Amino acid sequence: MTAEQTGPIGPDLKQGISAAEVADGESLAGQVDGEAVLLARRGSEWFAIGATCSHYSGPLPEGLIVGDTVRCPWHHACFSLRTGEPIRPPALNDLSCWRVEQRDGKVYVGQKVKPVKSSSRAGRARGPSSVLIIGAGAAGNSTAETLRREGYQGPISIVDPDPAAPYDRPNLSKDFLAGNAPEDWIPLHPAEFYRDRDIELVHGPRVVALEPGKRRVRLDNGDSLVYGALVLATGASPVRLPPELESGNPAVHYLRSLADSRAIIAAAEGSRRAVVLGASFIGLEVAASLRARKLEVHVVSPGSRPLERVMGPELGDFIRRLHEEHGVTFHLGQIATQISSGKVILKNGERLAADLVVAGIGVRPNLELAESAGLLIDGGLTVNSYLETSIAGIYAAGDIARWPDPHTGDRIRVEHWVLAERQGQTVARNILGSGERFDAVPFFWSQHYDVPINYVGHAEKWDAIEVAGDISARDCSVRFRRGPKTLAIATIYRDRQSLEAEVEMERAISSG
Numbered sequence: 001m002t003a004e005q006t007g008p009i010g011p012d013l014k015q016g017i018s019a020a021e022v023a024d025g026e027s028l029a030g031q032v033d034g035e036a037v038l039l040a041r042r043g044s045e046w047f048a049i050g051a052t053c054s055h056y057s058g059p060l061p062e063g064l065i066v067g068d069t070v071r072c073p074w075h076h077a078c079f080s081l082r083t084g085e086p087i088r089p090p091a092l093n094d095l096s097c098w099r100v101e102q103r104d105g106k107v108y109v110g111q112k113v114k115p116v117k118s119s120s121r122a123g124r125a126r127g128p129s130s131v132l133i134i135g136a137g138a139a140g141n142s143t144a145e146t147l148r149r150e151g152y153q154g155p156i157s158i159v160d161p162d163p164a165a166p167y168d169r170p171n172l173s174k175d176f177l178a179g180n181a182p183e184d185w186i187p188l189h190p191a192e193f194y195r196d197r198d199i200e201l202v203h204g205p206r207v208v209a210l211e212p213g214k215r216r217v218r219l220d221n222g223d224s225l226v227y228g229a230l231v232l233a234t235g236a237s238p239v240r241l242p243p244e245l246e247s248g249n250p251a252v253h254y255l256r257s258l259a260d261s262r263a264i265i266a267a268a269e270g271s272r273r274a275v276v277l278g279a280s281f282i283g284l285e286v287a288a289s290l291r292a293r294k295l296e297v298h299v300v301s302p303g304s305r306p307l308e309r310v311m312g313p314e315l316g317d318f319i320r321r322l323h324e325e326h327g328v329t330f331h332l333g334q335i336a337t338q339i340s341s342g343k344v345i346l347k348n349g350e351r352l353a354a355d356l357v358v359a360g361i362g363v364r365p366n367l368e369l370a371e372s373a374g375l376l377i378d379g380g381l382t383v384n385s386y387l388e389t390s391i392a393g394i395y396a397a398g399d400i401a402r403w404p405d406p407h408t409g410d411r412i413r414v415e416h417w418v419l420a421e422r423q424g425q426t427v428a429r430n431i432l433g434s435g436e437r438f439d440a441v442p443f444f445w446s447q448h449y450d451v452p453i454n455y456v457g458h459a460e461k462w463d464a465i466e467v468a469g470d471i472s473a474r475d476c477s478v479r480f481r482r483g484p485k486t487l488a489i490a491t492i493y494r495d496r497q498s499l500e501a502e503v504e505m506e507r508a509i510s511s512g
Contacts (some may be wrong), residue, residue, distance in 0.1 A: 008036040010061075013048065013109035019102065027070065029061035032098060032109050039100070039109060040081050042068055046102065047081035048109045050095035054086065064499040073495035074452070075418065076443050076502060083115040085149075088440070089142060089421030092188060127152045127432045128228025128393075132217065134207050134369070135233035136160035137169065138417045139398030141188055142424025143231050143431075148197045150432055157200040157225065159207055159217075164258045170417050172261040173282050174447050177289035179265075186258060210373035212391050229393050229431045232370055232381065233424065236363035236399040236415060241277070245339050252339060252357045255282055264358060268293050271355035275299075275344045277336055279306035281446050283360030284323065288449050290356075291326050298352050299323070300331045300344070311453075312462075315478055315490060318471045319448060326449055363415060365400040378402060380413035385437040386430045387423055395431065397423035405458065406439050406509045408487055412458055416444035441505045454498040457488030457505055469494070477501075 008031035011017055017039075022028050027040040029051055036051035038060045047068070051060050058074035068081045077091035084095035099110040131147060133140045136158045144156050158166075167186045175181035194201055205219040216226040238254040246252050253264050264286070268274070274290045276283045279301035287297045299306070305316030306323075320330060331346060338345040344352045365380055376382040376390035380402030387395050387403060398420035402413040419442045426438045442458045451474055459480035469476030477497055480488045486505075491498040 008034060008051075013037055013039055013098075013107075016103075016106040016108040019105055019107050022107075025065050027061055027063075027065055029059075030109070035096070037098060037109060038070065039107065040065055040070060042081070046100040046107055048098035048100050049079065049081060049084045052095075053077050053079075053091055054093040054095060055089075055091040062495065064496065064503070066503055071499050071502075073499060075445055076454075076456075076499065088425070089138075090418050092145065127154055130155040130157070130226070130228045131231065131431060132225055132227035132229070133158045133231040133233060134160075134217070135231075135235055135398070136162065136165035136201065137233060137235045137398060138166075138420035139235075139424040139427075140231065140233035141166035142421040143233065143397065143428045144194075144199045144424075145197075146425045146428035147431065148199065150429060152428075152432055154228070155200070156198070157202055159202040159205065159219070159225070161204060161206045162257055162259075163203045165201075165203070167258055169256075172258060173255055173285035173289060177255075177261050177264060177286065178292035179289075180292070207369060210369055210394075212373055212394060215393070229395070231424075231427055231431075232389070232394065232396040232400060233398045233420070234366040234369060234400055236365045238359070239362040239364055241336075241339075241359050241361070245336060247340075249339055249357070251342070251354065252359060254359055255286060256363070264356070267356045268295060271295055273298075273353045274356040274358065275336075275352050275354040276358050276360060277301075277344075278360040278362070279303060279330070279332075280360045280362060281307070281310075283358070284319065284448060285446065286358050286360060287323060287328050288326065288447075290358075291328060291449075295356070296329075297327070298329045298331060298344075298354075300334050300336055300346060300352075302333060302335050304332055306330070306332075311455075311490060312465045312478065312480065314465060314467055314471055315453070321472075322448055322451060363399070365413065365415075367400055370396070370400070378411070382411075385439075386435065387427050387438050388430065395427045397427045403438060405442075406437075407441060407505055408458055408482075410460070412442075412460070414442050414458060416442060418443050439506075439509050441502050441509070443502065451492060453490055453492055454495065455488060455490045456498055456502045457486070459487035462487060 010030035013030040013032050022041045030037050038051040040047045053072040055077050058072040063073045064071045069078050071078045075090050078088040084097045097115045099113050101108045166188045205221045207217050208220045209218040216224050218224050273296045276287045276299045290297050306319050308316040334346045336344050344354045370381045381396045381400045383396050383401050383403045399415045405412045422440045429436045443456050446453045462480040464481045466479040474492050478490045479486050489501040
């Protein structure tokens with residue numbers, strides 16, 4: 001990730017540029033009437049769309065042109081060059097488009113235009129009598145949005161007891177918790193977005209039972225809801241500490257919801273010292289955010305390195321050093337045995353002063369509803385390549401889904417925001433009969449202070465790790481291999497390489 005531009009850069013595209021300045025498959029950053037514009041070329045065709053990603057304002061000119069799309073270098077959002085539509089998350093909103101003309105060997109960008117959307121949607125618009133989505137997280141929200149984008153006109157309801165959902169969950173442990181992002185950035189869309197698209201958000205009641213034979217669900221308030229197609233996007237819940245440790249201690253916090261993040265912020269305002277239990281992504285991002293709030297932070301973890309199971313020893317050591325440079329103290333190979341009276345006691349007898357304790361020791365998929373309804377469970381909710389469960393008409397997406405990954409050849413379950421959104425897209429299209437296999441390459445990012453780590457692919461086990469570049473200089477790629485195959489690649493400040501690795505893995509999948 002690079003610093004945001006303070007304003008448009010490049011030539012005034014209204015005045016025109018030589019066509020020879022942009023090679024086939026490349027792009028150029030310019031401006032029109034003070035707006036940043038990406039001018040791209042594909043063969044004899046030219047496109048002009050907004051140059052700033054609608055997700056976190058990433059610089060699209062630094063991204064990658066793939067066919068008639070452009071991919072953002074920061075978080076791999078993908079946009080159509082023809083229409084400005086977000087083809088793949090995490091971006092949700094369209095980009096502006098401009099008219100492009102060629103005259104006398106020059107290319108001119110003129111007025112904004114309203115592009116014609118894909119006409120292929122009309123044949124899929126009918127769909128089931130209604131769609132009911134359980135869970136308003138990344139997967140549930142994406143399913144509902146995609147159904148409407150694809151032309152579905154039937155009733156859509158999303159049931160979630162969280163009154164604030166849907167919102168940007170990754171930000172809860174990053175900039176929002178650190179105090180660098182206002183709360184009005186957190187909702188994915190304003191309330192009128194759902195109202196205008198006739199997407200019903202059912203907040204408050206909780207689904208307590210599925211009745212597949214009757215195509216209905218029961219709520220804890222006694223009501224029932226019927227459906228034509230059902231989507232389970234129930235996500236995951238934090239693993240809790242043993243009762244003897246937690247014991248109703250108000251100093252102990254977990255982080256999953258907006259309410260959780262607000263509670264940690266409130267507790268941090270009156271605290272000087274914090275203990276984070278667990279060196280997970282959430283735990284370390286919380287540690288970085290609390291350091292940004294000037295708290296003394298100690299991280300306790302039973303492992304010998306932070307994130308070693310996911311990132312390997314080289315990146316694990318780098319992440320530890322990075323946090324130590326920012327004042328975090330690690331207590332590795334340790335667990336908490338007592339939390340009380342402003343202190344945390346470790347297994348080795350060490351006592352840590354703590355006004356605030358945050359437990360980030362993992363999450364578990366919320367499978368209770370699926371299991372009680374007799375759906376097939378195997379380390380997650382089992383789905384086929386189309387993300388349909390063992391009962392026809394019931395789909396699953398996000399943290400609970402375990403699907404056959406064509407890249408690794410394994411059945412996998414992945415707890416990442418971007419992947420959940422992309423699964424929601426596939427579920428929506430399959431509900432409308434598209435028969436689309438889910439073959440997206442997993443992607444996630446993690447932010448530690450000013451250092452982003454991008455990760456493409458999925459590697460639960462590997463034979464070898466190959467490091468290119470200098471990790472300590474924050475300029476590297478780390479490949480995780482099994483035999484001759486690259487399962488995943490993590491990069492630091494090598495955004496273009498991360499995008500190219502994603503495309504390489506996609507092509508390997510499509511070639512069989």
